[in-house]
Amino acid sequence: MKKVSVIIPCYNEAQSIPLLYEELCRLAQSESMYEWEFLFVNDGSQDTTMEVLAGLRKLDKRCNYVDLSRNYGKEVALLAGFDFVTGDCAAIMDADLQHPPRIVHEMLRKWEEGYDDVYARRVTRGKESFLRKRLSLIYYKLLSKSTRLDVLPNVGDFRLLDRCCLDALRQMREQSRYTKGMYCYVGFKKTHVDFETQDRVAGQSSMSYRTLIRLAIEGLTAYTTSPLRWAAGIGVIVSLVSFLYAIWFLIKTIVWGEPVVGFPTLMITMLFLGGVQLLSLGIIGEYLGQVFNETKNRPVYFVRTFNDEKYE
Numbered sequence: 001m002k003k004v005s006v007i008i009p010c011y012n013e014a015q016s017i018p019l020l021y022e023e024l025c026r027l028a029q030s031e032s033m034y035e036w037e038f039l040f041v042n043d044g045s046q047d048t049t050m051e052v053l054a055g056l057r058k059l060d061k062r063c064n065y066v067d068l069s070r071n072y073g074k075e076v077a078l079l080a081g082f083d084f085v086t087g088d089c090a091a092i093m094d095a096d097l098q099h100p101p102r103i104v105h106e107m108l109r110k111w112e113e114g115y116d117d118v119y120a121r122r123v124t125r126g127k128e129s130f131l132r133k134r135l136s137l138i139y140y141k142l143l144s145k146s147t148r149l150d151v152l153p154n155v156g157d158f159r160l161l162d163r164c165c166l167d168a169l170r171q172m173r174e175q176s177r178y179t180k181g182m183y184c185y186v187g188f189k190k191t192h193v194d195f196e197t198q199d200r201v202a203g204q205s206s207m208s209y210r211t212l213i214r215l216a217i218e219g220l221t222a223y224t225t226s227p228l229r230w231a232a233g234i235g236v237i238v239s240l241v242s243f244l245y246a247i248w249f250l251i252k253t254i255v256w257g258e259p260v261v262g263f264p265t266l267m268i269t270m271l272f273l274g275g276v277q278l279l280s281l282g283i284i285g286e287y288l289g290q291v292f293n294e295t296k297n298r299p300v301y302f303v304r305t306f307n308d309e310k311y312e
């Protein structure tokens with residue numbers, strides 16, 4: 001019998017988990033030709049998520065949970081999921097029921113057809129501000145223009161991965177993780193199913209603009225060095241323009257002479273050049289920071305318990 005796992009990263013989801021569990025049971029019941037595993041990764045929640053998970057485990061041995069030693073963020077929680085998951089394939093979904101479990105039926109059919117990575121494509125994005133939607137579209141345009149990876153907009157972590165993808169993803173141990181890019185990086189046979197994002201059942205989103213911007217920068221710097229090239233490009237253009245300007249200035253002074261005016265020009269040029277230099281330095285710094293973090297080569301996360309047992 002083939003085994004299907006579901007990986008669920010949970011951060012302060014005590015209220016949503018029981019509702020999600022009900023849905024998962026319904027799913028497992030109607031797909032009873034598979035053996036099921038529900039792997040919850042508790043990402044250092046501060047509420048009663050752990051108690052809820054331990055309670056579920058007592059009732060139902062299909063539920064496994066990994067308790068991380070602190071809050072590492074969703075991307076790292078997913079890596080823990082990839083490490084501990086035992087199924088022949090694994091569906092990844094959010095704990096807040098924004099990813100409706102019933103879509104997994106369709107995903108499983110595609111998996112049986114031989115696809116390794118069945119991702120769910122949002123046809124609507126649920127309750128999100130206009131600004132957030134626009135920004136995310138612009139971001140994906142930028143990302144796919146500057147990398148050779150085709151990171152799709154409206155595709156998130158909701159997907160079903162075959163064992164081959166899971167094993168590949170486990171081998172990527174970097175600290176700053178942009179999992180969306182990794183799915184593309186590992187390749188394998190992909191296809192999609194459509195779904196409509198639901199609203200959160202309980203609690204609130206923990207992804208602030210700050211986290212999202214951080215993730216966006218990590219996504220860019222981890223998959224492409226083109227910002228460095230943009231900085232160099234701007235440098236070339238600016239030097240060219242200033243060279244032409246210098247020539248013109250020289251001629252002007254020789255032909256017409258130069259009474260001391262031009263303070264504004266001086267100021268503007270200085271500020272502009274200063275700005276460009278700082279920006280370029282910032283971009284280089286961003287990459288250097290990534291290098292610094294990765295060279296430490298620390299374990300990406302630590303586990304406190306697995307199914308209530310101390311984990312070494």
Ligand code: UDP
Pocket residue numbers: 008009010011012013043071072073074077093094095096098204205206207
């Ligand atoms: N999550 C997590 N660690 C975090 C933040 C979020 O494991 O530090 C989980 C969260 O429990 C949920 C999923 O990641 O299952 C998506 O989070 P959220 O709903 O807050 O983000 P959004 O849907 O708004 O992008």
Ligand code: MG
Pocket residue numbers: 094096098200205
């Ligand atoms: Mg959510």
